Amino acid sequence: MASIYDRADIYDLIEDEKRFSFNQRHWQIVLEGKEIHSLLDVSIGSGSLTLPLAGLGVELFGSDLSASMLTRCEKKAAARGIPITLKQSDFRTVSACFDRQFDCVASTGNSLPHVSNSDALKTLAEMDCLVKPGGWLYFDMRNWDKILRERQRFYLYNPFFDGDTRINLVQVWDYHDDGTMTFNLLYTFERDRRIVQKEVFSERYHPISKTLLLDQLEKLEYGEIEERNYPAMQTIQPGTEPDWYCVIARKGKANAD
Numbered sequence: 508m509a510s511i512y513d514r515a516d517i518y519d520l521i522e523d524e525k526r527f528s529f530n531q532r533h534w535q536i537v538l539e540g541k542e543i544h545s546l547l548d549v550s551i552g553s554g555s556l557t558l559p560l561a562g563l564g565v566e567l568f569g570s571d572l573s574a575s576m577l578t579r580c581e582k583k584a585a586a587r588g589i590p591i592t593l594k595q596s597d598f599r600t601v602s603a604c605f606d607r608q609f610d611c612v613a614s615t616g617n618s619l620p621h622v623s624n625s626d627a628l629k630t631l632a633e634m635d636c637l638v639k640p641g642g643w644l645y646f647d648m649r650n651w652d653k654i655l656r657e658r659q660r661f662y663l664y665n666p667f668f669d670g671d672t673r674i675n676l677v678q679v680w681d682y683h684d685d686g687t688m689t690f691n692l693l694y695t696f697e698r699d700r701r702i703v704q705k706e707v708f709s710e711r712y713h714p715i716s717k718t719l720l721l722d723q724l725e726k727l728e729y730g731e732i733e734e735r736n737y738p739a740m741q742t743i744q745p746g747t748e749p750d751w752y753c754v755i756a757r758k759g760k761a762n763a764d
């Protein structure tokens with residue numbers, strides 16, 4: 508089955524200026540009070556979540572496995588006049604790809620569960636190698652604990668538009684016996700009330716519990732662990748669980764004391 512990451516043009520159809528400013532507001536809240544002037548996103552994709560950081564005075568670096576997503580990111584950055592350094596890399600071995608450290612190393616867009624739980628934890632250690640002493644590690648993530656408990660199957664998006672084409676997107680989630688999941692992405696493109704195009708993609712995921720990720724941050728000696736809703740504009744209400752959360756933590760427990 509085709510991967511959406513080979514069709515960055517379709518992946519990005521949901522993007523617009525509203526989402527750009529929305530993500531910028533998210534970062535403003537997350538980065539507030541932290542000295543973050545350089546950031547590497549090890550799953551930058553087409554840059555939807557990361558490029559808005561440029562407006563906050565952060566120098567941007569990115570890597571990703573997908574050439575199609577990186578090409579798209581490069582074009583979007585150029586169109587906005589955003590300087591960015593991009594490299595193609597598997598995040599499981601990303602430390603070999605950069606010969607410097609950053610104020611913050613991030614994995615955005617629920618990307619770590621594309622690999623097994625043990626590889627996701629290894630990736631956090633790889634990211635750690637690239638964080639400056641006293642710097643920050645960030646990731647955002649779907650709430651897999653909630654997904655596995657509720658076993659929701661259909662995830663519907665509001666329609667979005669590309670010129671006069673209306674785009675409908677539904678995700679159908681399959682739960683496999685080995686604990687992995689497949690997200691099936693079903694797109695229909697509608698013009699003059701007729702479906703003119705259909706596209707289907709599927710992505711394999713390895714659900715990962717929040718506890719496992721936070722334990723790994725502890726093992727890597729991160730302190731000042733902040734957990735928020737993604738997007739951070741919405742706060743987690745007492746007694747409720749977010750559908751998507753983000754974590755930012757500071758390297759070196761000594762900094763937190």
Ligand SMILES: C[S@@+](CC[C@H](N)C(=O)[O-])C[C@H]1O[C@@H](n2cnc3c(N)ncnc32)[C@H](O)[C@@H]1O
Pocket residue numbers: 512549550551552553554555556570571572573576596597598599614615616617618621622
């Ligand atoms: C859901 S997309 C998120 C992209 C971007 N961060 C965003 O929020 O739009 C997941 C990204 O993870 C990348 N990815 C998957 N496995 C990877 C790996 N092993 N190493 C690096 N990137 C990977 C995919 O190519 C894709 O760009």
